[in-house]
Amino acid sequence: MMTALVWPGSHRIDPIAPGALREALARADGFLWVDLCPPDEADRALLQEAFGFHPLAIEDAFRARERPKLDVYPDHYFMVFYAVDYDPEDGLRLRPVHLFVGPRYLVTVRPQRIPEIEEEIARWSGPEPPRPITSGGLVYHLLDAVLDHYFPVLDRITEEVEAIEERLFAGSDGRLIEAIFQMRKALLELRRVVAPEREVINLLLRRELPVFRPEDMIYFQDLYDRLVRLTESIDLYRDMLSGALESYLSLQSNRLNEIVKVLTIASIILMANALVAGIYGMNFEYMPELEWPWGYPMALLMMATISAALVLFFRRRGWL
Numbered sequence: 001m002m003t004a005l006v007w008p009g010s011h012r013i014d015p016i017a018p019g020a021l022r023e024a025l026a027r028a029d030g031f032l033w034v035d036l037c038p039p040d041e042a043d044r045a046l047l048q049e050a051f052g053f054h055p056l057a058i059e060d061a062f063r064a065r066e067r068p069k070l071d072v073y074p075d076h077y078f079m080v081f082y083a084v085d086y087d088p089e090d091g092l093r094l095r096p097v098h099l100f101v102g103p104r105y106l107v108t109v110r111p112q113r114i115p116e117i118e119e120e121i122a123r124w125s126g127p128e129p130p131r132p133i134t135s136g137g138l139v140y141h142l143l144d145a146v147l148d149h150y151f152p153v154l155d156r157i158t159e160e161v162e163a164i165e166e167r168l169f170a171g172s173d174g175r176l177i178e179a180i181f182q183m184r185k186a187l188l189e190l191r192r193v194v195a196p197e198r199e200v201i202n203l204l205l206r207r208e209l210p211v212f213r214p215e216d217m218i219y220f221q222d223l224y225d226r227l228v229r230l231t232e233s234i235d236l237y238r239d240m241l242s243g244a245l246e247s248y249l250s251l252q253s254n255r256l257n258e259i260v261k262v263l264t265i266a267s268i269i270l271m272a273n274a275l276v277a278g279i280y281g282m283n284f285e286y287m288p289e290l291e292w293p294w295g296y297p298m299a300l301l302m303m304a305t306i307s308a309a310l311v312l313f314f315r316r317r318g319w320l
Contacts, residue, residue: 021050025105031133032105035121039109051107053078053100061098061109068196070203076102077211079139079200082193083114083146086153088160092186094193097146101135103211108142116145136216140223143201147226150194154233157186161237165244168251176248184241191234198227261319269310273303 025032036043044062047053057078060066071078079099086092095114100107110117120142160183167176201224205217212220280289280299289295 021046025050031135031138033133033138034105034107035110035117036108037110037113039111043109047100047107051100051102051105053107057100061100062111064096064111065094066096066098068193068200070200072203075211076100077204081143081146081197081200083116084150084153084190084193086156086186088156091182092153092189094189097142099139099142101139101211103135106135106138114146116149117142120145134213134216136212136219139212140216140219143223144219147223147230150190150226150230153190154230154237157183157190158237161240161244164241168244168248177245180241180245180248184238184245187234187238187241191231191238194227194230194234198224198231201227265310265314265319269307272306272310276303276306 021032021034039062044058047058047061048055053076054073057071057073060071060078060080066080068080068082070080077099079101081097081099083095083097084092085095095112096110097114097117098109100109108117123141160179164176164179164183167179201220204212204220205224276299280287280295289298292298
C-alpha cells in the first residue's frame, strides 16, 4: 500500500502510516492519495473504517471483472476503469483500476500492477508534479495515461487485421477463419470496455458534485473525445473483419463451385464413354461389330472423339 500526503503550495510529498489516515482526512489542508496494489482483507476494513465508503462500493472494488461504471455518493465518486494490453498469442488482457475520488483524496485499488499507473505515480512523486495536485488533475492524468495505451493496442490490432486481409487473397489458409474470429473476439472485448468508459466520462461532465473544479471539465472533455474516437475505430475494424469474413466465405464458395463444375464436366465425359462401352459390352449373340477386326480400335476412337467434342463444347460455352 502506498499512502502519501501532498501539501498545498509546495511539491513536498510525505508518506504517512495507514493508522494516520483518519487524522490526514480531518486536516483542512493537503491532498491524500492511497494506492492499494494488490489489496487484501485488511485494506478492505481500512477503507470502510477510515474513509467510510459504502460496503457495496468496497465490494465492487475487490471484484476482478466489474463493468466500467461511475457511482455517485454524497461526497465522492466511485469509478471503474480498465487498462488494456494486447498480445497476438494471449489476445486482449484487461486490468481493472478502481478509483474512490473525493475533494481532497484519491484511493486507487488495483488487483495487479499497471505500468501506465506506475509511471504516473513516479511522475507525481517527483520533485515537480505535472500540475497542482487536485482530485481533477490527478484523475485526469491517471485516466489519460490509461487511455494513451489504448491507441498502441489498437494499432497492433490494426496490423493483425491488415495481415488477415493480405492472407485472404493469398490462397487457401486453413487457419484464416480462426484468426478472423480471434480478432473479432478481441475487438468485441475492447468495445465492451470502451463504450461504458465513454458513458462514465459523459456522466462526469454532466454531474454537479463538488469533487472536481469547473476548470477540470475541459480535460475530461478531451478524454471523452478520445473515447469516442476509439469507439469509432473499433467499429470500423469490426466492420472490416466482417467484410473479410464474408469475402473469405465467398471465395471458399467460389472455389467449391469451381471444383464441382470440373467434377461435373468430368462425369459427363466419362458417362458418354461409359455409354459406348456399355453398348459394346452387352451379351447379345448377334452384334454386327463383334466379328469385325477393327471393332475394338473403332470403339476407342469413338470414345476419344466424343470426349474431345464435349471438351470443345464446354470450352466454347465458357464452362471449362
